[in-house]
Amino acid sequence: MPTLTPTRKSRLPDPAAGRVLHEMLSIPTAPFAEHRVIDYVENFCAKRKAATLTRDDVGNVLVRVQIGRRTIARPVCITAHLDHPGFVADRMTSTTTVRAFWRGGVPPEYFVGARVRFFVGESWVKGRIRSIKTVGRKPKRKVQTALIDVSRPVPRGAIGMWDFPDPRVRGNRIHARGCDDIAGAAAMLCAIDKLVRQKRACDAYFLFTRAEEVGFVGAIAACRLRTIPKRCVVVAMETSSERPNAKMGDGPILRVGDKASTFTPAATAHCNQIALDLATSDKTFTFQRKLMDGGTCESSAYCTLGYDATGICIALGNYHNVDAKRGKLGPEYVDLRDFHNVVKWFVELARSRRCYSGRNDALEARMRDSEKTYKQLLEASRAAPR
Ligand SMILES: [Zn+2]
Known part of the structure; x- marks a missing residue:
């Protein structure tokens, strides 16, 4: 019987971070069924005293890392979601068929005949999709439930994911059943670990949200419940479909x-400035600044519901397991160098002496400089002859 054993190899310069990423990417998850990843986050934080973990009324997980007595007026809150498009078993309709709910955005044409694995205890049960039930019309037709032929009974509530192996490293990339957004959540845990180990003054929040894939309902609840303190500047971390001008590895x-x-322009400018500082002191750190308009992310919810918020992402291959080139489902993948650099960025966001002011300070300073330099010339040339 197959067991859930994460492999431990990694090309990351930081083996501890590589291990966390591998372990997280091995854990099954689906919208409204994030409990296994939450267990991992809870165990991880329980071992780190400076990290205080609380859960809100809908189960989102908030971790505060507070070291030293430094008070920050506008601390950062980095967020990522804990789910990935997937199945949750409903009931056996015969001894060899399970009906399962599907949640998340994957086009219906990829389903029938596709292989699935349901996670039961410490092992899994393999299955193949026989039929689907959809709602809506093209191009908005969505899968609601599926009938899946399975090799043995699957209990109600079991998580089902596409039948891809545990994480594998090939070159600079890691391939997994679902990087979106478990790689983001893993990067947050790695940043928490570094902050705790380095013991340098900081005060930062990390929010792990539920059920993003159905329309970020966990993040919306976190705003309504004020799970994130209102004074925070929110940075939502995602893996986002690679775009022609935003390549993985860059x-x-x-x-x-x-x-x-x-x-929020000032929130984006704040992250930009901290990245520029980091790139000056660490030559291996690179970053990009882009409009990633392939999908909608939780930052939109945070902005709409009253927070100063922006987003950071790492480019993702085979977004939502769709391998468009081959016309079939495939493992998602991200670049390990991007992962490693985003962890560094989070650490700097958490402990930088540069405080978020709610204004674009760097741009304002540059404008004041230009104004001062050219004020006289601008005035003196006003009436210059033509
Ligand atoms: Zn997604």
């Missing part, structure tokens, strides 16, 4: 916006 990406909205 560094994590500061998102100025998504498909639905543009983010």
Whole structure:
């Protein structure tokens, strides 16, 4: 019987971070069924005293890392979601068929005949999709439930994911059943670990949200419940479909916006400035600044619901397991160098002496400089002869 054993090899310069990424990417998850990843996050933080973990009324997980007595007026809150498009078993309709709910955005044409694995205890049960039930019309037709032929009974509530192996490293890339957004959540844990180990003054929040794939309902609840303190500047971390002008391996990406909205300009400028500082002191750190309009992310929810918010992402291959080139499902993948650099960026965001002011300070300073330099010339040339 197959067992859940994460492999431990990694090309990351930081083996501890590589291990966390591998372990996280091995854990099954689906919208409204994030409990196994939450267990991992809880165990991880329980071992780190400076990290205080609380859960809100809908199960989102908030971790505060507070070291020293430094008070920060506008601390950063980095967020990532804990789910990935997947199945949750409903009931056996015969001894060899399970009916399962599907949640998340994958086109219906990829389902029938595709292989699935349901996670039961410490092992899994393999299955193949026989039929699907959809709602809506093209191009908005969505899968609601599926009948899946399975090799043995699957209990109600079991998580089902596409039948791909545990994480594998090939070159600079790691391939997994679902990097979106477990790689983001893993990067946050790695940053928490570094902050705790380095013992340098910081005060930062990390929010792990539920059920993003159905329309970021966990993040919306976190705003309504004020799970994130209102004074925070929110940075939502995502893996986002690679774009022609935002390639994987070229560094994590500061998102100025998504498909639905543009983010708080001052929050984006703050992250940009901290990345520029980091790039000056660490020559291996690279980053990009782009509009990632392939999808809508939680930053749009945070901005709309009253927070100063922006986004950071790492480019993702085979977004939502769709391998468009081959016309079939495949493992998602991200670049390990991007992952490593985003962890560094989070650490700097958490402990930088540069405080978020709610204004674009760097741009204002540059404008004041230009104004001062050219004020006289501008005035003196006003009436110059033609
Ligand atoms: Zn997604």
